[in-house]
Amino acid sequence: MPSRLEQLEHTVAAHPSLPREAVVKEDLLRTGIAFGPEALRLAERFKKKAYFIFSFDLVPLAAMPQGEHWHAPEELWLEGGGWEFRPTVVSVRLNPASPYRVEAQEGEAVLLLEGEELAQVKFPPVPEYYTRALASGKRVIEIAPTIEWGYLVYLTVFRICQYWGDQEECQFCDINENYRQQTKAGRPYTGVKSVEEILEALEIIAATDSASRAYTITGGSVTSRLKGQSEVEFYAAYAEAIEQRFPHRWIGKMVAQALPPEEARRFKDAGIKIYHPNYEVWDARLFRQFCPGKDRYVGREEWMRRILQAAEIFGPACVIPNFVAGIEMARPHGFERVEDAIRSTAEGLQFFMSRGVSPRFTTWCPEPLTTLGKANPDGAPLEYHCRLLETWRDTHAHYGLPAPPGYGDPGLGRAVFSVSSFMDVISPAAPPPPVLLA
Numbered sequence: 002m003p004s005r006l007e008q009l010e011h012t013v014a015a016h017p018s019l020p021r022e023a024v025v026k027e028d029l030l031r032t033g034i035a036f037g038p039e040a041l042r043l044a045e046r047f048k049k050k051a052y053f054i055f056s057f058d059l060v061p062l063a064a065m066p067q068g069e070h071w072h073a074p075e076e077l078w079l080e081g082g083g084w085e086f087r088p089t090v091v092s093v094r095l096n097p098a099s100p101y102r103v104e105a106q107e108g109e110a111v112l113l114l115e116g117e118e119l120a121q122v123k124f125p126p127v128p129e130y131y132t133r134a135l136a137s138g139k140r141v142i143e144i145a146p147t148i149e150w151g152y153l154v155y156l157t158v159f160r161i162c163q164y165w166g167d168q169e170e171c172q173f174c175d176i177n178e179n180y181r182q183q184t185k186a187g188r189p190y191t192g193v194k195s196v197e198e199i200l201e202a203l204e205i206i207a208a209t210d211s212a213s214r215a216y217t218i219t220g221g222s223v224t225s226r227l228k229g230q231s232e233v234e235f236y237a238a239y240a241e242a243i244e245q246r247f248p249h250r251w252i253g254k255m256v257a258q259a260l261p262p263e264e265a266r267r268f269k270d271a272g273i274k275i276y277h278p279n280y281e282v283w284d285a286r287l288f289r290q291f292c293p294g295k296d297r298y299v300g301r302e303e304w305m306r307r308i309l310q311a312a313e314i315f316g317p318a319c320v321i322p323n324f325v326a327g328i329e330m331a332r333p334h335g336f337e338r339v340e341d342a343i344r345s346t347a348e349g350l351q352f353f354m355s356r357g358v359s360p361r362f363t364t365w366c367p368e369p370l371t372t373l374g375k376a377n378p379d380g381a382p383l384e385y386h387c388r389l390l391e392t393w394r395d396t397h398a399h400y401g402l403p404a405p406p407g408y409g410d411p412g413l414g415r416a417v418f419s420v421s422s423f424m425d426v427i428s429p430a431a432p433p434p435p436v437l438l439a
């Protein structure tokens with residue numbers, strides 16, 4: 002059995018058109034990262050993991066021997082080192098048993114795989130607004146954390162999903178379990194953030210920060226009413242308030258269900274520029290299996306139809322549905338062979354990209370409190386993730402599409418999107434279209 006390092010070297014060699022930084026990034030995201038005690042101490046002075054929506058960890062909080070969840074940084078900046086990394090930003094997904102370890106060497110953090118140094122590590126600086134609190138005492142890190150090295154303000158305004166239990170929750174998603182474990186662990190974690198506290202937090206960010214360029218409004222689905230409001234009413238209220246108070250300050254992005262066009266238009270009218278009606282998985286059988294609530298309330302065909310209808314409202318480049326890369330290989334229902342999984346996902350990419358819509362993906366984190374994570378603790382094979390990167394990049398280039406807007410600069414060494422490598426493999430010569438702020 003080859004060592005993990007040998008497997009990685011073999012995979013890098015088998016995919017010469019991919020930057021090896023992207024291969025390592027995908028492997029880190031699917032495997033998670035362990036921290037040595039001294040590295041955790043070094044990280045203490047930097048921007049910590051805010052648990053901005055899901056756990057994005059490979060073990061439950063209760064299984065963190067060093068209380069890593071209180072100390073680990075939000076992201077890593079990998080550069081230089083033994084593999085001469087060009088700058089690469091990767092989200093921290095904790096796994097104390099991971100073969101990838103961040104350790105301190107002579108007072109500096111490095112990334113090791115089975116003892117081999119891959120890259121030097123920088124931790125994200127603490128922004129001024131993270132030292133501030135709202136009048137209520139709630140901290141900005143809880144109400145309006147930032148990710149992607151400070152580019153994106155992440156507003157999870159509803160930390161729970163009304164798809165509830167085995168028969169409704171998406172089987173890869175731990176939003177509800179994560180809410181339970183965070184509150185049990187004593188982390189301040191507001192279930193429903195008020196419009197007023199979002200505005201107050203953004204006021205502090207606007208006054209102290211110049212790095213953030215976009216915000217995302219997101220949270221669980223609303224299938225009945227929340228505070229007397231439907232899903233579109235609830236989420237649009239935040240966008241309206243933000244755009245009235247801070248016109249054109251950030252690019253507004255909205256993650257919500259695929260809503261009927263007249264409802265999606267309300268987001269546009271509120272000032273939202275980019276809409277993310279996430280379809281999660283392309284294959285029809287797996288959509289029904291893995292997203293039972295979405296399938297029952299909306300239905301897969303209708304979901305895809307609404308994505309295209311939204312493209313007429315926002316413009317195709319500004320509708321960016323996400324899928325969870327790797328779940329199509331989850332046992333026992335997923336594809337067994339990488340080529341079959343890629344063929345299915347490529348079909349979805351063709352379907353959308355030929356119409357000017359660029360789906361993007363989050364690399365699957367097999368969280369242990371989810372149905373799919375329990376059955377698939379190792380996630381999908383690295384080979385799948387490499388083939389997907391190639392397929393996504395080549396299909397995107399084939400249709401001559403611009404880099405998806407709202408993610409910062411594309412290209413290796415410049416991209417800051419941290420939960421998959423799709424931005425790292427886009428040519429820097431394909432800049433995003435200008436997203437009109439007026």
Ligand code: SF4
Binds near residue numbers: 162163164171221222
């Ligand atoms: S709709 Fe699915 S993916 Fe989205 S928050 Fe609810 S359970 Fe999670």
